[in-house]
Amino acid sequence: MSKLPKSDEYFSKIKHDKTSGAEWMDTPTVIREGMFCYAAKPASVETLGLPFPREWNPLHEDWKLPENWKEIIHKGFRDRLERFRSFKVFMDICVRCGACSDKCHFFIGTGDPKNMPVVRAELLRSVYRNDFTKVGKILGKLGGARELTLDVLKEWWYYMFQCTECRRCSVFCPYGIDTAEITMMGRELLNLLGLNIDWIATPVSNCYKTGNHMGIQPHAFKDMLDFFVDEIEEVTGVLVEPQFNKKGADILFITPSGDVFGDPGTYTCMGYMILLHYLKVKYGLNITWSTYASEGGNFGLFTSNEVMKRLNAKMYAEAKRLGVKWILGGECGHMWRVINQYMGTMNGPADFLEEPVNPITGTKFENAKSTKMVHIVEFTADLIKHGKLDLDPARNDHLKVTFHDSCNPARGMGMLDEPRYVIKNVCNNFYEMPRNCIREQTFCCGSGSGLNASEDMELRLAGGLPRANAVKYVHDKHGVNMMACICAIDRAVFPPLMEYWVPEVDVTGLHEMVANALIIPGEKEKTVDLRGEDILDKEKVGTDEFYTRPSFSGR
Amino acid sequence: MPEVEFNGKTFTVDEDGFIDNYENWTEDWVQHVKKEEGIDEVNDEHKKVITMLREYYEKNGIAPMVRVLSKVTGFKLKHIYELFPSGPGKGACKMAGLPKPTGCV
Numbered sequence: 001m002s003k004l005p006k007s008d009e010y011f012s013k014i015k016h017d018k019t020s021g022a023e024w025m026d027t028p029t030v031i032r033e034g035m036f037c038y039a040a041k042p043a044s045v046e047t048l049g050l051p052f053p054r055e056w057n058p059l060h061e062d063w064k065l066p067e068n069w070k071e072i073i074h075k076g077f078r079d080r081l082e083r084f085r086s087f088k089v090f091m092d093i094c095v096r097c098g099a100c101s102d103k104c105h106f107f108i109g110t111g112d113p114k115n116m117p118v119v120r121a122e123l124l125r126s127v128y129r130n131d132f133t134k135v136g137k138i139l140g141k142l143g144g145a146r147e148l149t150l151d152v153l154k155e156w157w158y159y160m161f162q163c164t165e166c167r168r169c170s171v172f173c174p175y176g177i178d179t180a181e182i183t184m185m186g187r188e189l190l191n192l193l194g195l196n197i198d199w200i201a202t203p204v205s206n207c208y209k210t211g212n213h214m215g216i217q218p219h220a221f222k223d224m225l226d227f228f229v230d231e232i233e234e235v236t237g238v239l240v241e242p243q244f245n246k247k248g249a250d251i252l253f254i255t256p257s258g259d260v261f262g263d264p265g266t267y268t269c270m271g272y273m274i275l276l277h278y279l280k281v282k283y284g285l286n287i288t289w290s291t292y293a294s295e296g297g298n299f300g301l302f303t304s305n306e307v308m309k310r311l312n313a314k315m316y317a318e319a320k321r322l323g324v325k326w327i328l329g330g331e332c333g334h335m336w337r338v339i340n341q342y343m344g345t346m347n348g349p350a351d352f353l354e355e356p357v358n359p360i361t362g363t364k365f366e367n368a369k370s371t372k373m374v375h376i377v378e379f380t381a382d383l384i385k386h387g388k389l390d391l392d393p394a395r396n397d398h399l400k401v402t403f404h405d406s407c408n409p410a411r412g413m414g415m416l417d418e419p420r421y422v423i424k425n426v427c428n429n430f431y432e433m434p435r436n437c438i439r440e441q442t443f444c445c446g447s448g449s450g451l452n453a454s455e456d457m458e459l460r461l462a463g464g465l466p467r468a469n470a471v472k473y474v475h476d477k478h479g480v481n482m483m484a485c486i487c488a489i490d491r492a493v494f495p496p497l498m499e500y501w502v503p504e505v506d507v508t509g510l511h512e513m514v515a516n517a518l519i520i521p522g523e524k525e526k527t528v529d530l531r532g533e534d535i536l537d538k539e540k541v542g543t544d545e546f547y548t549r550p551s552f553s554g555r
Numbered sequence: 556m557p558e559v560e561f562n563g564k565t566f567t568v569d570e571d572g573f574i575d576n577y578e579n580w581t582e583d584w585v586q587h588v589k590k591e592e593g594i595d596e597v598n599d600e601h602k603k604v605i606t607m608l609r610e611y612y613e614k615n616g617i618a619p620m621v622r623v624l625s626k627v628t629g630f631k632l633k634h635i636y637e638l639f640p641s642g643p644g645k646g647a648c649k650m651a652g653l654p655k656p657t658g659c660v
Contacts, residue, residue: 038570055556202657214656220615227623261620261656454645455570 003034004458007500011465016102016111024119025126025146029155031058034458035110037161037451040201045194047205048307052194058157063150069193070148074131076192080185081132087185090177091128094121100169100179105444106162109462117169117179120159124186127152157195160186162459164451165302165334166407166444183449188304196303200450203299207311211294212257218291224260225289228270235532237524240277245322246288250359252319253287253376255330256297258488259509265491267530268331268509274518275380275511278389281521283360287328293318296332297488302450305346312338313347319372326356327373331509333448333487336375337412344370361386367413375409377486377510381418384425390519395526395535396427399482401513402474403432404467404494405442406487416440419486422510426517431478433470443467445485447493460493461500468501475505484508561587573649577612580652588650592641601638601650603628608651618644618653 004010020027036058045053056064066072081088101107101116113119122144129136129145136145146152165180173179190196203213210217216224225242233239243249255272259265279285293315300308319327329335343350353372356365363382368374383389403423409415416439423430437443446463474480483498483505485491494507516529529535556567556575564583567575572591574580585605589597607627611619621643625632632643639646644655 041569199657206657215617217616220617223615224620224623227620227626231622263621266620266622 004461007461010461014109014111014462014465016107019113024113024122025141027114028151029114029158031154031158033059033455035162035456036158036459037197037199037453037456040194040196040198044198044201044205045196048201048208050194050196050303050307051192054194056194058154063154063195065150065153065193069153072192073148073153073189076189077128077131080188081128084181084185086178086181090121090182091125091132093175094118094125094177095175096122097174099172099174100177103169103172104163105166105168105446105466106164106459106463109446109465110162110459114155114159115162117163120163121177121179121182123152123156123159124182153190153193156186157190160190161197161451162463164407164444164446164448164463166448167411168407168441168444171411171440184301187302191304197450197453199453200299200302203297203450204303204307204311207295207299211290211292211314212260213295213297213299214257214261216257216260216294218294221260221291221294225269225273228266228273231530232270232274235528235530236274236520236526238274238277238520238522240273242273242276243286243288245290245292246286247322248286249288249322249324250286251288251326251328252293252315252322252324253289253328253330254293254296254315255376256332256335256488257295258297258492259330260294262488262492264495264507264512264531265488265509267512268491270530271509271511271513271515272330272376274515274520278518278520279360279383283388285359288322288324290318290322296330296335298335298338299450301334301338308338308342309346312343315373316347316350316353319350320352325354326368327353328376328379329373330376331486331488331511333406333408333489334412335408336415337408339371339373340413343373358382360388375413375415375418377409377415377422378418380511380514381421384422389514391426391514391517392519393425393427393517395517395529396513397429398529398533398535399427399508399513400429400431400478400480401427401482401484401508402471402480403430403438404445404471404483404485404490405438405440406485406490407442407444407448409486410442411440414440415486419484419510422514423484426513429478431474431480433474437466437470443470445487445490445493445497447497448487448489452489452493457496461497464493464497465501468497471498471505472502475502480505482506482508484510484513486510559587561590569655571645571649571655573655574652577652577654580609584652585650588646592639592646592650594639600628600630600634604630604635604638604647605651608647608653612651612653618648618656 042053107115126146127148135143163183167180169179206215259269276287298311300311350372356368356374365374443466447460498505
């Protein structure tokens with residue numbers, strides 16, 4: 001990180017005409033530090049029983065591959081073409097029109113032509129043509145086909161882990177090709193040779209062993225929430241009492257473990273706790289946390305279908321064990337892609353749970369009929385709509401807020417209006433970023449799909465540039481000082497991204513703002529928000545000295 | 556895994572120079588990280604942070620969240636950065652022999 005130049009200097013060096021004139025196939029890929037994540041640790045690969053755990057280094061010539069690696073990939077490719085109709089279709093129908101090419105944040109931020117979604121897909125498609133189509137076999141390179149060589153495999157690895165599976169490109173594809181699913185297939189194939197990255201493999205292994213990505217054990221999980229209980233009491237004067245593993249509760253609440261551990265997600269977590277307390281005191285709603293199903297996120301999605309299914313199962317097993325009616329899910333990103341698009345046929349149907357109805361308002365969550373899991377933002381929006389929350393948005397008057405549509409809730413489940421409805425009800429100053437980079441066209445944070453490590457910080461800062469650029473626009477125009485988002489990866493990765501490109505803007509989850517605006521029965525007179533910032537002095541945007549980020553590059 | 560040598564002792568480390576196993580931590584390791592981090596002297600405040608981190612890790616199998624570290628030691632985050640220029644994770648946890656946290660963080 002220390003090697004990275006200042007942001008304006010970095011920005012001036014980004015060029016989008018980097019081609020040497022040679023065809024992409026004749027342009028060798030050079031694996032460069034700062035642009036990739038470390039290799040998966042063998043212990044984590046072993047825990048999951050996945051193939052070929054070993055120590056290897058992407059910068060070394062020898063990746064210690066099994067002798068028959070080509071055969072393994074060929075067979076894996078064939079199996080997936082047979083199992084996944086979508087994969088076969090996506091391999092066949094692209095006409096290389098280029099509509100997607102300038103829509104990718106990684107291409108915009110790096111200028112690397114192989115980061116155009118069409119070229120990223122061609123990395124796989126060229127081998128598909130060679131191995132599985134007559135045209136490719138006959139015409140060879142002329143027909144866009146090439147053999148799978150060691151260099152090609154390494155190129156796959158480098159670029160499959162320079163895609164965040166955000167699916168912005170898919171929005172612009174006239175054929176509706178889901179490039180994220182191509183990346184997923186690419187990563188599945190690489191996993192057949194033990195070629196995962198550690199920032200995915202270790203969280204997955206942790207989640208498999210202890211129920212969450214961080215590896216937080218049950219007693220530590222409770223300890224962390226107890227810490228928040230004290231903090232909440234200090235600020236509000238109210239003692240909240242979260243329940244754990246409560247049999248017979250109405251609803252099971254599950255959020256990403258990042259919210260429990262990492263700032264500023266921890267304030268979002270305190271926000272959930274305050275809301276759940278409020279609903280218990282006012283309406284007798286009985287919601288429980290679980291120390292077993294203590295992760296909403298699912299890095300299995302970034303590994304393979306099978307691993308995703310294994311991790312997803314625990315949430316439903318816990319819901320069944322506790323006998324709750326349905327599950328309430330927190331502000332997570334990719335969790336909602338897993339639930340909304342795969343759960344139904346993956347671990348479902350979860351017919352031992354009830355079709356979700358908000359017991360306070362009577363609203364039926366039709367969209368969650370099959371998955372039995374409701375997004376907390378939708379739940380809160382419903383409560384606000386029915387006048388069930390006592391809110392004072394002026395308490396957030398020290399904030400000028402913009403909203404980042406997290407990729408998966410936006411494009412993976414169409415959650416576009418509910419977050420805006422909630423924000424407008426809990427604060428008075430809300431400003432949208434330009435329309436071609438919000439809602440379903442939202443720009444990725446640049447660090448999703450398991451790329452939020454620290455060794456690939458250059459990749460992250462480059463990939464996050466388009467989003468940061470739009471934030472800078474609303475900061476310059478309206479004085480925006482806070483970006484709200486509904487994803488734990490967002491909350492973890494935006495602080496260093498903002499620090500680099502727009503240091504004046506901080507990051508918050510939605511429920512931190514909800515809790516700050518909420519008038520809790522029995523609360524003391526509030527002078528500070530959850531971060532300890534003064535809410536009475538409108539001029540001064542104070543900062544919690546425990547939270548203040550000192551000037552540092554990255555984390 | 557790579558190895559580093561300090562004072563005649565050999566430690567196995569990961570790509571970021573974190574010790575391979577919490578139990579292999581010794582006073583020599585502290586001195587090694589001190590040199591790497593460019594810390595002049597390991598004073599009582601450094602020791603307080605390291606002791607807190609190790610005790611928490613022993614009990615919970617994970618590093619404490621930054622706010623807990625601040626609260627228990629009484630050091631503001633800014634001061635922790637003054638003590639450990641690479642920060643609570645890459646500086647303090649490394650010196651205390653804890654592994655890096657992973658996930659949505």
